[in-house]
Amino acid sequence: MMTYYVEIEGKELAINVAREGDKYIIQNDEHDTSVDLFKVGDGFYSLIMEGKQYDLYISNKDGSPLIDTGQRAFSARVMNDREKAITKFAAEAAVGGALPDLKAPMPGLVVKVLVEAGREVKKGDGLVIVEAMKMENELKSAGEGTVKEIKVNAGQAVDKDAVLVTFE
Amino acid sequence: MFKKILIANRGEIAVRVIRACREMGIKTVAVYSEIDRGALHVRLADEACLLGPPPSNESYLSGEKIIDVAKKRGAEAIHPGYGFLSENPKFAKDVANAGLTFIGPPGEVIELLGDKMAARKTMINSGVPVVPGSEGGIENQTQAMKYIGEIGLPVLIKAAAGGGGKGMRIVNSEDEVASAVRGASSEAQSAFGDGRIYIEKYLAKPRHIEIQILCDTHGNYYYFPERECSIQRRHQKVIEESPSPIVDETMRKKMGEAAVAAAKASGYVNAGTVEFLVDKDKNFYFLEVNTRLQVEHPITEMVTGLDLVKKQLIVASGGKLDLVQEEIKPRGSSIECRIYAEDPKSNFMPSVGKLELYREPGGPGVRVDSGVYEGFSIPIYYDPLISKLITWAEDRTSAIDRMLRALNEYRIVGCESTISFHKMVLKEEHFRKGDISTHYIQDVLGGATYEESSSPEDDFAAAVALTVNRMEEDGKVRAQAVAGKQKVNKWKMAFPPGMNRL
Numbered sequence: 001m002m003t004y005y006v007e008i009e010g011k012e013l014a015i016n017v018a019r020e021g022d023k024y025i026i027q028n029d030e031h032d033t034s035v036d037l038f039k040v041g042d043g044f045y046s047l048i049m050e051g052k053q054y055d056l057y058i059s060n061k062d063g064s065p066l067i068d069t070g071q072r073a074f075s076a077r078v079m080n081d082r083e084k085a086i087t088k089f090a091a092e093a094a095v096g097g098a099l100p101d102l103k104a105p106m107p108g109l110v111v112k113v114l115v116e117a118g119r120e121v122k123k124g125d126g127l128v129i130v131e132a133m134k135m136e137n138e139l140k141s142a143g144e145g146t147v148k149e150i151k152v153n154a155g156q157a158v159d160k161d162a163v164l165v166t167f168e
Numbered sequence: 169m170f171k172k173i174l175i176a177n178r179g180e181i182a183v184r185v186i187r188a189c190r191e192m193g194i195k196t197v198a199v200y201s202e203i204d205r206g207a208l209h210v211r212l213a214d215e216a217c218l219l220g221p222p223p224s225n226e227s228y229l230s231g232e233k234i235i236d237v238a239k240k241r242g243a244e245a246i247h248p249g250y251g252f253l254s255e256n257p258k259f260a261k262d263v264a265n266a267g268l269t270f271i272g273p274p275g276e277v278i279e280l281l282g283d284k285m286a287a288r289k290t291m292i293n294s295g296v297p298v299v300p301g302s303e304g305g306i307e308n309q310t311q312a313m314k315y316i317g318e319i320g321l322p323v324l325i326k327a328a329a330g331g332g333g334k335g336m337r338i339v340n341s342e343d344e345v346a347s348a349v350r351g352a353s354s355e356a357q358s359a360f361g362d363g364r365i366y367i368e369k370y371l372a373k374p375r376h377i378e379i380q381i382l383c384d385t386h387g388n389y390y391y392f393p394e395r396e397c398s399i400q401r402r403h404q405k406v407i408e409e410s411p412s413p414i415v416d417e418t419m420r421k422k423m424g425e426a427a428v429a430a431a432k433a434s435g436y437v438n439a440g441t442v443e444f445l446v447d448k449d450k451n452f453y454f455l456e457v458n459t460r461l462q463v464e465h466p467i468t469e470m471v472t473g474l475d476l477v478k479k480q481l482i483v484a485s486g487g488k489l490d491l492v493q494e495e496i497k498p499r500g501s502s503i504e505c506r507i508y509a510e511d512p513k514s515n516f517m518p519s520v521g522k523l524e525l526y527r528e529p530g531g532p533g534v535r536v537d538s539g540v541y542e543g544f545s546i547p548i549y550y551d552p553l554i555s556k557l558i559t560w561a562e563d564r565t566s567a568i569d570r571m572l573r574a575l576n577e578y579r580i581v582g583c584e585s586t587i588s589f590h591k592m593v594l595k596e597e598h599f600r601k602g603d604i605s606t607h608y609i610q611d612v613l614g615g616a617t618y619e620e621s622s623s624p625e626d627d628f629a630a631a632v633a634l635t636v637n638r639m640e641e642d643g644k645v646r647a648q649a650v651a652g653k654q655k656v657n658k659w660k661m662a663f664p665p666g667m668n669r670l
Contacts, residue, residue: 002639002642004634004635004638004639006631006634006635008627008630008631009627011627013628013631015631015632015635017635017636017639019639024636024639026632026635026636031628035632035636037632037633037636037637043525045633045637047629047632047633049629049632052625052629054626054629054630054633056629056630056633057525057579057581058633058634058637059524059525059581060637061524065634065637065638066581067630067633067634068525068579068581069622069626069629069630070576070577070579071576071622071623071626072588072622072626073581074627074630076630076631076634078634078635078637078638080638080642105517105519106517106518106519106520106521106548107520107548108548132518132520132548135517135518137517137518160521
């Protein structure tokens with residue numbers, strides 16, 4: 001039996017799994033069951049668990065899996081024992097820490113930069129205005145911090161995930 | 169009938185027109201911008217011509233280039249779709265002057281109806297009910313106050329050239345009048361180069377109900393069953409239905425006849441839509457005429473069984489419409505949900521990307537008008553509409569339930585979409601009862617932070633699938649490691665990379 005840790009939308013589930021013929025044994029605090037995961041096509045799966053059928057799509061792009069249940073799509077993180085231990089260690093090592101870089105959520109055009117290097121920002125402060133599909137979108141600070149560097153200028157076109165602002 | 173036409177548009181509407189042409193044996197010329205080289209409308213057309221760089225004003229809005237392409241490719245007519253050049257009177261005239269046919273009303277009619285103030289005057293003169301207000305324009309606060317004395321507050325100050333809420337001010341008290349007059353006029357001047365404004369009574373929580381009209385060049389005018397488009401966000405329709413839950417046969421006839429009167433008064437030709445606002449006592453008032461094929465035309469097709477695009481082509485080629493007004497009746501009920509590449513969780517922020525997974529629903533009574541395919545990247549330059557999902561069923565409740573079923577089947581991965589938003593509306597009690605107005609989204613949904621529904625069961629199923637998937641991957645890695653264990657370097661030396669994957 002192996003243990004995996006699945007993080008979905010802030011929740012973490014520890015799941016024990018073992019292969020048994022063409023089925024899988026699944027165990028955790030609430031479940032102890034045999035499931036049938038049938039691969040329908042590339043990324044497509046049909047899961048039958050406790051009599052219920054789930055039509056699922058899993059994408060493994062960029063190492064961070066995405067799963068679509070039809071009701072909604074989750075970004076998820078799956079860790080094995082070793083990765084879980086490393087993550088735990090890293091979390092304990094990091095003290096305080098800077099805000100993550102502000103990245104462009106979509107490709108677009110930088111309309112205006114609202115802050116400058118050295119500025120202290122609070123959660124929710126506007127940082128950069130990016131235009132996409134003729135709509136202006138104000139990107140806001142995710143938390144408290146100090147602006148280290150502005151990586152873009154007004155008028156500049158940016159790709160998705162381009163770093164716009166870094167923090168100290 | 170035409171042998172070949174050019175479609176001056178992109179996305180789902182270009183695809184819609186191409187499909188009608190295919191069925192009628194008409195060849196199609198698609199036009200596209202650099203970023204749309206692989207777009208569905210290009211792939212489905214018989215011929216395709218590049219217009220220019222992605223921005224609209226260098227491609228889909230470039231009337232001269234489009235007319236040039238039409239002439240070079242031997243197209244006899246141009247279908248403008250909706251948006252872009254569809255309601256541009258100069259383009260319609262230029263097309264006609266180039267010896268081609270514009271599939272829509274004449275440029276002069278577009279011009280008259282595009283001027284809200286002139287249109288209002290035309291409707292008043294032909295007895296079409298309009299929202300109480302000024303007959304012509306107003307120039308200052310004193311004139312505005314005179315009308316406010318007659319019709320009472322609140323009022324709307326609107327731009328003659330208006331559209332999309334620009335140059336529009338709501339006035340709730342007398343001390344707001346002066347600044348509203350100034351503000352609306354200067355905003356209209358800068359947005360449309362035309363500062364003329366007029367005043368109208370502001371209707372509280374109206375419904376938006378519109379009538380499709382179709383007129384040929386032989387003096388035949390027809391109206392179609394109404395479409396209710398009250399579910400709007402930022403003046404944009406998001407869900408439309410036909411028939412309206414509040415319109416009975418008598419009201420349908422009254423509104424239809426008013427719409428035909430409006431069409432006759434303006435010398436209308438081809439397909440158009442007369443929009444009305446309806447108050448709580450079911451009085452209806454002329455709002456404006458959209459001089460093009462509407463986004464939501466499919467619901468009318470579903471309840472009447474008539475193909476509006478084919479009728480447009482018949483009219484434009486000089487043909488006669490052989491319809492009987494009394495026979496154009498709604499059968500069953502149809503709903504359309506506009507599926508946008510927007511994130512309902514982040515205030516409907518555009519969410520573009522490559523459609524990694526794209527699977528459309530099907531089955532009885534389901535129609536999907538889309539302009540995308542799996543693997544297509546939705547460009548940032550244009551309207552983020554992915555598709556229009558339309559259902560038909562024998563009655564309104566069944567059409568809603570069928571829509572929910574279809575939304576559940578619809579799978580899109582690669583960008584966020586408004587599918588989950590639609591599900592929320594279609595399950596909501598007021599909507600299901602037909603108790604709606606143009607204020608529905610802010611009043612009933614209350615702009616509340618939107619949460620997607622997901623059961624713990626679904627979450628667990630997702631986690632299980634991910635776990636099994638990951639275990640299998642880890643197993644493959646381990647198998648490779650075991651196969652190459654100990655003398656890994658020798659393996660690597662003996663076989664070029666990739667060879668040890670047996």
